[in-house]
Structures are given as structure tokens and as C-alpha cells.
Amino acid sequence: MSALPATVVAAFGRECLARLDGGELLRCQVRGRELQAVCGDRVQVVPNAEGRDAGSGVVEAIAPRSNEFARAAQHRKKTLAANLTQVVILVACEPSFSDEIICRMLVLAEHAGLPVILVLNKVDLLDHRERALALLLPFRGLGYPLVELSGRSDVEPLLPYLAGQRSLLTGQSGMGKSTLVKSLVPDAEVRIREISHFLDAGKQSTTGSRLYTVAPGSEIIDTPGVADFGLAGFDAPAIAAGFREFDAYRGQCRFQNCSHLVEPGCALLAAAERNDIHPRRLALFQRIVRAEGLAAAAAGRR
Ligand SMILES: Nc1nc2c(ncn2[C@@H]2O[C@H](COP(=O)(O)OP(=O)(O)O)[C@@H](O)[C@H]2O)c(=O)[nH]1
Ligand SMILES: [Mg+2]
Ligand SMILES: [Zn+2]
Structure with a gap:
């Protein structure tokens, strides 16, 4: 069978979940050691023969990336996602966040040439809002939009910013990324289960990035919370x-x-x-x- 164009919606080591342009999900092996598929990659997939191994395939090629968001961990580049149009940095009123890590994420985003939106989440926790806003003060006036919302109960303020974009959602663990995605994506939980099922054999089904469709043409990529954003390789x-x-x-x-x-x-x-x-x-x-x-x-x- 000839290769079909697809988008990587989840990736784990040599395995990934590819969404064919028709919408069908295929669990894929990535051919060749030099290929490393990440969320957002455009790939060429050859489905396995029907019947023998339905719903699976092989990634034969990865298209050149228009950009990638990567962090350097212990001398190793860890690419979180590719072919993005913007980065959404999520912080929360509680627990408190690191403004140093915001700066590190901004360095990575600016380096990738990607616009950034800052989001202050959990504004329902009123007691902590002022302190959080004070910590964000140095970032005001730099041209990054600041959106306040409650990922759990009111995501409306963010919607106009997501329209027509492929957004990478990033932030420290506990800021509410997964909760926000669940609110944004109507069938998120179904799809998360679906994807986890597909990737169960991948063993690390809770550690990878995942791409979700918020609305036609609007996609968001949830990334695992990482403790630090290393800048190895940057002078x-x-x-x-x-x-x-x-x-x-x-x-x-x-x-x-x-x-x-x-x-x-x-x-x-x-x-x-x-x-x-x-x-x-x-x-x-x-x-x-x-x-x-x-x-x-x-x-x-x-
Ligand atoms: N009060 C409040 N709690 C939230 C909100 N969004 C998420 N949380 C809580 O914050 C914790 C971390 O959320 P999670 O989505 O797992 O964060 P992640 O690590 O960034 O994916 C969970 O206990 C959520 O229930 C919100 O809008 N308001
Ligand atoms: Mg999460
Ligand atoms: Zn100087």
C-alpha cells in the first residue's frame, strides 16, 4: 500500500499515534533509528495489511518541521512538539509558580520564533490571585497577552486566542494543563482513554505530549509537566x-x-x-x- 499523509497526535519512543488526514487513528512504529516523531509532525504512514494488524501502520518519513519546541535536558535535546503556531504558558494562582521557569519557557519560545500567550489559571482561588499577579508584573508590557481564567469552570477568555492556531500548552506540573484541555476539548476524556488504549503497550502513556482538536483548525498540545526547562546549548x-x-x-x-x-x-x-x-x-x-x-x-x- 502507498504512504498516506498523517499528523502525529501522540509520540512515545519508537511508537506514535498518527491521525490520517481522513481522521482515522493509527498506532504506528517509526521506521529507522534516525527518525524521531513528535507531536505535530507531518508524516507519511503505510498502514499494515488489513486483517492481520488492523489499526496499525509504519511511519516511513517525517516532513521537515517549520519549528519545534525543545528543551535541553542533560546534554540531550528533548523535543516536545513541532509545527506550532504559538505557545501558551500556563501558571496558576495556586500552587505558586516559578517566574524563572516562565523566563526559561519564553527563551525557548522566542528561540523557536513562536508568539506567546500567558495564562493565569485558577482565578477562582481569589485569595491567591493578587500574589500571582504581582509575580507576573515583570511580564506586563512586554507584548505578551495575559489571559485570566479558571480552567475548571470558565475557559471562554482563552477561546479567541486559540482560534485557527496550533498551540503548545506548557507550564509546570500542577498548573492545570490537563484540566484546561479537558474543558476545552468536549470529547477529551474519551479521546484520552482512546489514546491511552492505543499506547498502553508503550508503557509511558502518561508522560508524552498529546495533540487535541479544540475546534476545526484549532489544536492544542498538552505537554507533561517538567520540573525544569534546561537551556543547555544556549550561550x-x-x-x-x-x-x-x-x-x-x-x-x-x-x-x-x-x-x-x-x-x-x-x-x-x-x-x-x-x-x-x-x-x-x-x-x-x-x-x-x-x-x-x-x-x-x-x-x-x-
Ligand atoms: N481551583 C481550581 N483548581 C484547578 C483548576 N484547574 C485545575 N485545578 C486543579 O489543579 C490540580 C492540577 O491540575 P492538572 O490539570 O492535573 O495540572 P497539570 O499538571 O498542569 O496537568 C488538580 O487538582 C486540578 O483539579 C481551576 O480552574 N481551579
Ligand atoms: Mg497534566
Ligand atoms: Zn551589558
């Missing part, structure tokens, strides 16, 4: 490029290779001093550069 300038408000100061530091940590004549330090950039954002940049082990390299250059 300090690449990390700085993920802080969009730093752009206006590029080339204005006294030293061309300024690390923006301690140098005299640093345009970013001066801007933070004047509150032209939010001091917290600069502090988080510096913290990430140090955590990624890049501060020593910067000092060595001087």
Missing part, C-alpha cells in the same frame, strides 16, 4: 535574545562581549537601575546564566 547571548525588552540595548554596553552581570558601562544594568527594564527580569536573566554555568565563561572573557 549567554542566545539567552539574552529570549528577553525581548533587552533588544533595544543591544550593542550599547561598553564591552562588546558584556555578560550583563557586573561590568561597568553595562547598558542593561543601567536600564534596570532606571526601571526602564524590570529589575526582576534582569535578575532572572543573570540567575539563568549562572545556573547554566555560563557566568564563569563570561568572566574569563573579560
